[in-house]
Amino acid sequence: MKDQWRKIAVAPMMDWTDRHDRYFLRQISRRAVLFTEMITTGALIYGDAARHLAYDPSEHPVVVQLGGSDPKDLATAARIAADAGYDEINLNCGCPSDRVQSGRFGACLMAEPALVAECMAAMKAAVDVPVTVKCRIGIDDQDETETLFRFVETVASAGVGVFYVHARKAWLKGLSPKENREIPPLNYPLVHALKRARPDLEILINGGLTTLDQAEVEIGGGLDGAMFGRAAYHDPYILAEVDTRFYGETTRIPDRFEIAERMLPYIEAECSRGTNLIAITRHMLGLFQGLPGARAYRRHLSENHARKGAGPEVLVAALDEMRRRGRHAA
DSSP states (O other): OOOSSOSEEEOOOTTTSSHHHHHHHHHHOSSSEEEEEEEEHHHHHTSOHHHHTOOOGGGOSEEEEEEOOOHHHHHHHHHHHHHTTOSEEEEEEOOOOHHHHHTTOGGGGGGOHHHHHHHHHHHHHHOSSOEEEEEOSOBTTSOHHHHHHHHHHHHHTTTOOEEEEESBOBOOSSOOTTGGGTSSOBOHHHHHHHHHHOTTSEEEEESSOOSHHHHHHHHHTTOSEEEEOHHHHHSGGGGTTHHHHHHOOOSOOOOHHHHHHHHHHHHHHHHHTTOOHHHHHGGGTTTTTTSTTHHHHHHHHHHHTTSTTOOHHHHHHHHHHHHHHHHHHO
16 A cells, blocks of 8 residues: 655755755645755764754654665664654665765666665664655666666665656766756656556656646656656745645645745744744745746845844845735736
8 A cells, every 4th residue: 555645745955955945845735745955874873963854843744865875874874864753764866966976875876776775675674664765767878768677676675665766867977967957858758667567666756847737647647646846946836736636635725925924933933043034035035936026025035134133024024025016017
């Protein structure tokens, strides 16, 4: 029996999906699965684990993504994350950056499925929560079909039942991480073929999705879920209908002003603890994306949220700008 809570997810994104962004996104959708940024095993084992793993209880369901390739270290890090209350532990087998490659984790692990299986088995033995994988369809000159099927078959043999598949090959030599998000062509049919070959696995598709309509098409075609990346960051309100369209909720869809106003108590509490306003409101710049007045809203935040002592009043004023300019445009 597959879990039904993984239908729509927001991808782990470095420097973006921190605890403030996740709290904000949770005001838009109660059900979308949220991911941390990738956290290396060393950061949890030897660094400030409490800081890296901090989250608000409202963020559930929330997944921690780990970066690493040593089975023992991954098991230890997974145990730390599970003890912190995360709902799932995910291994990064998809990031193409040079820094990640030098640490022997991320997309380069697509070339070592046996090692990944060993890592996943160690993590699975260490925790009671699900352990999952986020991967690419291949790297460099690998044959996509052969690579993806072999990788999933090998890793699934370790007891992994959930794969988030970025339907784009990663080029580890010659392309930047940004180019790796755009240049290699997407191959959605391959992900669907994988699902048909392994209907027992939970397969979610990632890469290039920008609307809920697209997600519905992919899920309607047989996949178990869809994962949004940059689209959900730059235009977060696309998540507003997730709960009703994909989870059958009957709650009223919040409007953008409600969402922003829900953030005010959080901002006040965080700022009183010494958090800089910009750490929170930088994630909110796209809330009114595409609407009249959105530019004025973004400008007011951008010009004021880094100011020393800035607090919730900056967001209130930005919302006033949005209302005023929006009415004028209408």
